[in-house]
Amino acid sequence: MDDAAININEIDDDKIDINNDIDKPHNNKPITRIGVSPNGKYYVTYREDGNGSIIGWNIKSIDENDELGPGFKLSKSSTFGYLYQICVSDYKELAYINESRNIEIYDMLNGEQKIKLDCGHLFSKYGYSTFNLKGEFILYEMDDNIIFVYSTQTKINKRKCKKWKCERMYKIPKNFELISISKYDKLYLFSNNSIYVWDLVTEKGTKICGFDEEIKYTFYSESNIRISSNEEFICIGINNKIIIYSIELKILIASLDINEDIHLHNFSHTTLIPLLISLLNGSTIMKHCWNEFLDRLKGKSQLSIEYQTDESFPDNFHVTSEYAIRILDGHVWKIKLEEILVKMNLTSGNPDEIVESWYFNDETYEKYDHLNFNLLNSHLVTVRELFKDNIDKSKLHIQQEWPSNLIKWTIYIRNGTFRLQVFKNNGDFICEKVESWDYSASLIESKLHNDSDIIVLATNGLYIYHLDEINKSISLNYYYYMKTKKLKNYIRLFSGPTLPLPNYESFKLNDKWVLRVKDNKESLLKYGIELLTFAIEDHRLDLIDDIYKKCIDYFKEDLRNNRMFLSIITSTMPLLNEYYPEYISRYSSETIMIIDSALYSTKYMNNNLHLHSFQYLQIVNLTKSIW
Numbered sequence: 001m002d003d004a005a006i007n008i009n010e011i012d013d014d015k016i017d018i019n020n021d022i023d024k025p026h027n028n029k030p031i032t033r034i035g036v037s038p039n040g041k042y043y044v045t046y047r048e049d050g051n052g053s054i055i056g057w058n059i060k061s062i063d064e065n066d067e068l069g070p071g072f073k074l075s076k077s078s079t080f081g082y083l084y085q086i087c088v089s090d091y092k093e094l095a096y097i098n099e100s101r102n103i104e105i106y107d108m109l110n111g112e113q114k115i116k117l118d119c120g121h122l123f124s125k126y127g128y129s130t131f132n133l134k135g136e137f138i139l140y141e142m143d144d145n146i147i148f149v150y151s152t153q154t155k156i157n158k159r160k161c162k163k164w165k166c167e168r169m170y171k172i173p174k175n176f177e178l179i180s181i182s183k184y185d186k187l188y189l190f191s192n193n194s195i196y197v198w199d200l201v202t203e204k205g206t207k208i209c210g211f212d213e214e215i216k217y218t219f220y221s222e223s224n225i226r227i228s229s230n231e232e233f234i235c236i237g238i239n240n241k242i243i244i245y246s247i248e249l250k251i252l253i254a255s256l257d258i259n260e261d262i263h264l265h266n267f268s269h270t271t272l273i274p275l276l277i278s279l280l281n282g283s284t285i286m287k288h289c290w291n292e293f294l295d296r297l298k299g300k301s302q303l304s305i306e307y308q309t310d311e312s313f314p315d316n317f318h319v320t321s322e323y324a325i326r327i328l329d330g331h332v333w334k335i336k337l338e339e340i341l342v343k344m345n346l347t348s349g350n351p352d353e354i355v356e357s358w359y360f361n362d363e364t365y366e367k368y369d370h371l372n373f374n375l376l377n378s379h380l381v382t383v384r385e386l387f388k389d390n391i392d393k394s395k396l397h398i399q400q401e402w403p404s405n406l407i408k409w410t411i412y413i414r415n416g417t418f419r420l421q422v423f424k425n426n427g428d429f430i431c432e433k434v435e436s437w438d439y440s441a442s443l444i445e446s447k448l449h450n451d452s453d454i455i456v457l458a459t460n461g462l463y464i465y466h467l468d469e470i471n472k473s474i475s476l477n478y479y480y481y482m483k484t485k486k487l488k489n490y491i492r493l494f495s496g497p498t499l500p501l502p503n504y505e506s507f508k509l510n511d512k513w514v515l516r517v518k519d520n521k522e523s524l525l526k527y528g529i530e531l532l533t534f535a536i537e538d539h540r541l542d543l544i545d546d547i548y549k550k551c552i553d554y555f556k557e558d559l560r561n562n563r564m565f566l567s568i569i570t571s572t573m574p575l576l577n578e579y580y581p582e583y584i585s586r587y588s589s590e591t592i593m594i595i596d597s598a599l600y601s602t603k604y605m606n607n608n609l610h611l612h613s614f615q616y617l618q619i620v621n622l623t624k625s626i627w
Contacts, residue, residue: 033096035087038133038183040320042071043332044088046080046096054086054094056108057332059323072108089131093152101125103139107154107162119148119166119626127219132183137164138200140181142219145172146622147187149200170200171620177219180227188227188234189617190217195225195236196617205617208234208245209252210560228275231497235272237279244272248498249525250564278319379464379478380499382449386457387491389445406451407467413443420454420474422467433465433474435512453477461506462494477523479513481505502527507534518546521554528568536575548583552590559594566591 033046036059043057056072074094082099092108093115103126105115120126120141128140137150149168172178172189176196179188185200194210215238217225226237234245237258244254258280318325323334401410407430412419418437422430441460448454449464456463464478480502482490493500507514507530517523517531524531528547535543551565569576569587576583 033083033086034318035085036318036320036325037088037090038131038135039090040322041090042088042092043318043325044086044094045332046083046086048080048082054080054096056088056092056094059320059325059334074106074108084127085129087130089135089137089152091135091152093131093137095129095131095137097126097129101127101142103129105137105164113162115154115162115164117148117150117164117166119150119169128178128181130181130183132185136167138181138185140178145174145176145178146170147172147181147200147619166626167623168200169622169626171622173618176617177217179217179219179225182227182229184229184231186229187619190215190225191617197234198617198619203619203621205619206250207617208236209243211238226279228278230275233272233275235275235279242276242279249522251525252561253522274319274321277324379449379453379455380494380497382447382455383462383494383499386445386447386455387487387494409446409448409454411443411446411454411456413437420465422474430467430469431472431474438509460509476513476516478502479506479510481509501530503530504534504537507531508538514543518543518550524550524568525565528565529571532568532572533575536572536579539579544580544583548587552594555591556594 031045032048035044036042040059043059044054045057046054054074056074058071072092072094080096080098084097084099084101086094086096088094088108093105094108095103095105097103102124103117103120105117107113107115117139120139125142126139127142130138131152132138135152137152139148139150140146141148147170148166149170150164151167152164154162154164172187173191176189176191179190179195181187187198187200189196189198193215195208196205197208198205215225224238228235228237232247234247236243236245240258242256242258243252244256245251246253256276323336325332325334401408406425408423408425410419410421410423412421416437416439418435419432420434421432424430438460441458444457444459446454446456452467452469454465454467456465461479461481463476466475466477468475478499480500502513502517507517514531517527524547528551532544532547534540535547548569551568554562554565569583573584573587
């Protein structure tokens with residue numbers, strides 16, 4: 001492409017000239033490609049008809065209004081034609097894959113300068129590109145199944161041409177198809193009716209899930225597999241299902257049907273909503289987003305007549321961690337996700353009706369309860385605030401009350417009894433939890449994380465309790481033993497990205513916490529290694545046997561997706577071998593019998609799925625071949 005044919009117009013971030021041709025940059029024509037920068041600073045759109053144009057929008061340029069300000073425009077004297085993909089960096093570096101499968105990159109921040117790559121050749125066919133959070137450019141070459149990772153630290157050659165240098169290169173095995181690449185340096189791949197993830201940083205692969213029904217997927221065809229992710233969870237949309245996978249636990253924690261309104265309503269109140277909403281085309285949540293957009297525009301007299309009576313809604317919202325974004329009538333509009341969810345709370349009908357319907361759908365409740373447990377790391381900000389506000393306090397409490405939007409929590413400690421009560425704001429009693437309490441322990445402070453979770457800091461440790469309004473019960477979801485006199489020493493421990501794993505004393509001094517971890521599937525997977533280690537070191541034979549049996553039973557239930565429970569046993573084998581070696585031979589014989597069973601052979605190994613559940617993903621690092 002001739003550089004002279006490119007015209008880039010920088011637009012004032014804070015103004016939109018109504019006479020400017022960028023005021024309605026796509027002339028109300030359908031948008032065929034959309035991209036957003038890794039940290040949500042810029043949004044790029046493209047329409048294919050006519051000469052076409054690529055428009056960049058500043059997502060955070062207008063704080064008080066909903067309408068986005070255009071930031072840049074890339075247009076050509078000749079047509080762009082069909083574009084397979086567009087993406088943009090947080091520094092206005094724009095890349096797109098054209099109809100010839102060539103890659104074009106332009107520095108939109110510094111005029112009309114074209115950027116070249118030092119790897120690849122004229123006849124390379126590219127299928128996917130993205131920028132990661134570190135600002136690197138990741139590119140997928142289709143013919144040879146190669147992943148290139150480029151440094152965007154620009155080098156300028158003698159011709160004053162910008163060029164990016166390839167820093168790393170990887171070869172994907174032939175029997176694996178690329179699905180997508182995330183800004184978190186993750187490759188998502190499909191093979192043998194299963195989905196895998198490969199970490200470009202650690203160079204390790206993991207199988208996310210497998211399917212019993214046949215899934216037809218090729219990178220060249222329109223994908224029926226959609227993936228969104230963050231650092232904790234991977235959400236996979238396939239047909240009308242959404243599968244939620246915990247990166248920390250390496251296990252599936254929920255499966256949602258997008259046609260089930262109750263599922264979606266209750267999951268929408270979690271921190272997963274930015275991941276879920278982009279996978280919910282045609283769902284009630286998407287309708288809420290659309291109606292909120294229309295209501296705002298109608299209130300500002302900015303809604304065209306054609307949309308004032310139009311009851312249909314689009315299916316191409318784009319979502320960042322903060323905003324839902326939609327193009328309408330030649331403009332790009334944004335709305336905060338938090339505002340949408342608040343309105344959903346107010347308009348979702350009678351909460352008691354939703355609660356009542358859950359009694360008839362145990363599966364819905366169970367999935368939601370599991371997910372609440374797996375969102376524990378989101379409590380860290382509240383935990384740190386609790387430490388910061390109370391680290392030097394000497395005053396202790398015997399009673400506290402915490403009102404919230406919908407309910408009120410009350411904590412009461414006296415005569416060796418801990419009483420935690422929850423009421424509706426109208427005073428109606430919901431439930432309570434009463435436990436024996438160490439006479440020497442006192443309440444330092446407590447803090448609500450949300451309506452359903454309260455964090456309690458006491459002289460004997462940190463507790464996180466969760467309200468299950470459906471079953472009218474309160475459960476202990478986390479406990480970490482601490483010594484009050486050394487409270488300052490624990491600040492660093494809770495400054496990491498995840499809650500610290502329970503220590504030996506957490507189990508030694510709290511039998512109810514031991515039972516909670518042992519009897520809850522997700523808590524066992526999360527803290528099972530620590531609990532089994534404690535049981536071995538403390539010589540609790542019944543507890544050792546219970547944990548062992550539960551791990552084997554969970555594996556039997558789902559050989560494909562529950563294999564991580566075996567790691568609880570294998571991780572403690574050195575200790576088992578030292579104190580109870582009979583479990584080593586027992587484990588070996590039982591797992592061999594399970595894997596070789598007729599059921600496993602019939603269900604998981606037939607139909608060209610040999611060793612399907614344990615297929616190994618190995619991507620070859622070709623970086624040395626660059627130089």
